[in-house]
Structures are given as structure tokens and as C-alpha cells.
Amino acid sequence: MQKLAGKVAVVTGAGSGIGAGTARACAAAGMKVVIADLRLPEAERVRDELVAAGADAIAVATDVAELDSVVALADRVEESFGAVHLVCNNAGVWLGALMQEADIKDWRWLINVNLYGVIHGIEVFLPRLLSRGEGHIVNTASLGGFLASPPRGLYCTTKFAVVGLSEALLLELAGTGVGVSLLCPGLVDTHIMESEQVRPEALRTGRAPAAAEEDEEAGMDPDEVGRRVVDAVREDEFYIITHDEHREYMKLRFDGILAAMDRHAERYRS
């Protein structure tokens, strides 16, 4: 989608981090921006900042884990701005837990937000984009959607799924006028380590466990990630792999799979 000025972008999880960076980049490109987040005050803070800078923006309380909430988001967007052009299914949460220690509530929380959040975005917005034959979807996965290691098992499960979903969606939508991008960042400076604060149980009881320890390594600026997302939308680029430093691990993964194929073929050669 080359011309973005005047078009409408919806970004989920835009009250913080990468979503906020993407919302800023969309506003800088002249788009009308919908800041959707579970935490309305955070979304309103980003909206106020964008409006103060001269953009058209609204904040909408949205729980991407709930289909009805995403339907309500789409209705609200159309009332305010008309047709949607860009949908960034970005909201996500982190949990560092070994699978041998995690319980089913941990799994459900991560799957509901990180995977169903994306599925709901597609269920609700894709028919609207297809009906006009124009638009773009950006799904946020992670480098953890290609590289799995403990204690990231639950998180990586959801992100591998988002990678598979997006790769299939790209092929399915070829020739429809609706583009797809897959955002796979490495470490970005955001509040994702505080995700436990937005767990359904924590929101219900008002009690959240302490934030997970921050990675000492400095991450990328989320505004830089946002700018790269907008560039990828303009250029209809599928993979947005913002970090270069994990190249060796990617190569090891795919080389390891190919080597296993070779061994298997050799063992069962008739």
C-alpha cells in the first residue's frame, strides 16, 4: 500500500512499546490512527500525544482476546473514520516459564492474547479489507517465532503459530490487493516484562506479581521498529526482521533441519 496519507490504521496494543511506536509512525505518514489497547488510560496518553502533534487519532479500549471486543473496535473505527486500510495485530504478552512449571491458565492467557488476538483481528477485519480489494495486515510475532528455547516455551508456541498463520495468509491473499507483513523483532525496549500486570487474574483482583526481570541488554527503540513497519507496508515487504544479530541461530536451526532430513533419507534409502 504505497499511499498512506489520509488512510486509516488500527494498531492493537498501541498504548505502549512497539504498538505505540507503530502508531506514531502511522501518524507521521499522515494516517488516521486508532490506538486500541486493553488499558484505556495508556491508549489515551498515546492518542493525546498524536493529536497534540496534529494527527487524527482515537483511543479504543479493546481486549484482543475477546472476539466481541474486536468486533466493537471495528464498528467504532468505521463510525469515527470510515473504512480501515491497515490493521496491525500487535498486542501481545510475555511469560517466562518452564513448561514443567506452567499451568493451564498460563497457556490459555498467552494463547488467548498472542494467538487469538491475531486470529480475531483477521476474522473481523479481513472480510472488510477484501470487500474493497485494498489494505494491509501486519501481524506481530517475534524472532521467538523461529527460535525456541526455555523458558520461552509458551511464548514461542504462540509466536511460531503467528508465523505459520501469516505465511499461509500471505499465499492465500496473493492477488487480492490485501498485503501481509510479519513483524519478528528481537529485543525491543518496551514494557513487555510487566505483562503480568495485564493478566485477567491481576486485573480482576487488582494484585499483580512483580514484573519479570528486565533483560540487561538494551533493546531497539520501539519508534524505530514502528518506522520499519510503515516502510514494509509501503513496500509490501512480508518479513520485517528488525534484528540482525540472531542470524547464526537462524542458520543453525534451518541447517539442523536439513541435516536431519538428509540423515533420515540416508537411513531409509531403499
Ligand SMILES: NC(=O)c1ccc[n+]([C@@H]2O[C@H](COP(=O)([O-])OP(=O)(O)OC[C@H]3O[C@@H](n4cnc5c(N)ncnc54)[C@H](O)[C@@H]3O)[C@@H](O)[C@H]2O)c1
Ligand atoms: N519487546 C520485545 O523485545 C519484543 C520482541 C519481539 C516481539 N515482541 C512483540 O511485540 C508486541 C508488542 O509488545 P511490546 O514489547 O511493545 O510490549 P508492551 O507491553 O510495551 O506493549 C504491549 C501492549 O499490549 C497491551 N495488551 C496486553 N494484553 C492485551 C489484550 N488482551 N488486548 C489488548 N491489548 C493488550 C498492553 O496493555 C500493552 O500496552 C507483542 O506481540 C510482543 O510479543 C516484543
